[in-house]
Amino acid sequence: MNKLQFNNNTQMPILGLGTWKSAPGEVYTAVKEAVKMGYRHIDCAAIYGNEKEIGQALSELQQEGVVKREELWITSKLWNNNHGKANVVPALKQTLADLQLEYLDLYLIHWPVAFKHEIPGAKKAEDYLSLEEQPIADTWLGMEEAVKLGLSKNIGVSNFSVLKLKSLMEVASIKPEMNQVELHPYFQQNELVEYCQSNGIHITAYSPLGSSDRPAGLKKEDEPILLEDKNIEAIATQKGVSIAQVILAWVAQRGISVIPKSVNPSRLQQNLNAAEIRLTEDEMQQMAAINKNRRYVDGKFWEVPGGPYTATNVWDE
Numbered sequence: 001m002n003k004l005q006f007n008n009n010t011q012m013p014i015l016g017l018g019t020w021k022s023a024p025g026e027v028y029t030a031v032k033e034a035v036k037m038g039y040r041h042i043d044c045a046a047i048y049g050n051e052k053e054i055g056q057a058l059s060e061l062q063q064e065g066v067v068k069r070e071e072l073w074i075t076s077k078l079w080n081n082n083h084g085k086a087n088v089v090p091a092l093k094q095t096l097a098d099l100q101l102e103y104l105d106l107y108l109i110h111w112p113v114a115f116k117h118e119i120p121g122a123k124k125a126e127d128y129l130s131l132e133e134q135p136i137a138d139t140w141l142g143m144e145e146a147v148k149l150g151l152s153k154n155i156g157v158s159n160f161s162v163l164k165l166k167s168l169m170e171v172a173s174i175k176p177e178m179n180q181v182e183l184h185p186y187f188q189q190n191e192l193v194e195y196c197q198s199n200g201i202h203i204t205a206y207s208p209l210g211s212s213d214r215p216a217g218l219k220k221e222d223e224p225i226l227l228e229d230k231n232i233e234a235i236a237t238q239k240g241v242s243i244a245q246v247i248l249a250w251v252a253q254r255g256i257s258v259i260p261k262s263v264n265p266s267r268l269q270q271n272l273n274a275a276e277i278r279l280t281e282d283e284m285q286q287m288a289a290i291n292k293n294r295r296y297v298d299g300k301f302w303e304v305p306g307g308p309y310t311a312t313n314v315w316d317e
């Protein structure tokens with residue numbers, strides 16, 4: 001499998017396992033099966049509420065001799081109520097305790113959205129802090145501290161626009177090396193990809209398969225269904241692979257990491273195998289042509305009456 005190279009010579013396997021919505025009962029088995037079949041990159045986050053189960057699976061896999069810690073790439077993310085320099089390291093230490101790890105390979109600021117520290121689930125305007133009140137630059141100092149303490153090998157961000165990346169690059173002593181964002185054939189993110197790839201920032205594509213198991217409240221009635229796309233289906237049929245595999249291969253072939261979520265053994269295997277599929281130049285062009293500029297995770301859930309965040313100012317669009 002191809003790997004993305006980081007500045008400190010660490011290497012991230014291009015395809016990893018997503019774990020959002022993987023229920024505590026299911027995620028333990030999914031991680032154990034995934035690592036046994038060859039996954040070496042797991043994407044986690046404190047807010048997914050399942051890091052303890054993932055930690056149990058990772059610990060057993062190491063004890064059973066299936067994998068060594070240094071062969072794994074584990075990413076996790078700082079939740080919105082832990083922005084601010086002083087909160088980052090304690091939050092990361094909790095994640096490390098839950099995952100039963102000494103260090104992460106990559107720690108990301110989950111969203112450019114801050115909540116008050118005592119409020120993990122902000123609902124009303126006064127639960128939030130604007131980015132003027134709680135600047136990203138201050139949170140980033142905590143992220144840099146995490147690297148200096150050896151608690152994370154690499155640091156980065158998630159859901160950042162080009163504008164927010166540029167501001168962060170100006171003040172960062174340790175540059176962000178990853179931006180994890182929604183990316184799939186209906187939301188190809190060409191401008192962001194170009195900026196990141198020419199500034200030494202890797203990209204991870206989240207919700208690459210259209211995130212069909214998102215909570216109903218995050219869905220819209222008129223949504224196009226990515227996994228039913230006729231053009232991708234034609235490529236898949238021609239190659240004798242699945243629609244999901246064509247999508248994952250297309251992302252990886254753009255030099256972008258991809259983290260499909262599954263808790264189903266045959267889909268886990270199918271997704272892993274996709275990292276070895278090559279699309280022709282013509283197929284890559286056909287995929288490029290189906291962009292709809294359509295987000296599934298639209299950021300509108302951060303909008304509350306009188307609050308500091310809107311989908312427009314989160315994405316800077």
Ligand SMILES: NC(=O)c1ccc[n+]([C@@H]2O[C@H](COP(=O)([O-])OP(=O)(O)OC[C@H]3O[C@@H](n4cnc5c(N)ncnc54)[C@H](OP(=O)(O)O)[C@@H]3O)[C@@H](O)[C@H]2O)c1
Pocket residue numbers: 017018019020021043044110158159180181205206207208209210211212213227242244245259260261262263264267268270271297
């Ligand atoms: N940074 C962020 O803000 C952010 C936001 C969203 C997601 N993420 C990360 O990205 C990961 C992936 O995104 P996601 O979970 O939103 O959605 P996704 O990976 O696009 O889609 C997951 C859905 O696709 C199904 N699926 C998986 N493989 C399949 C296949 N080969 N054929 C057909 N269906 C398949 C899964 O069902 P089964 O499980 O039943 O197979 C599940 O219903 C997350 O789990 C999380 O780690 C990060």
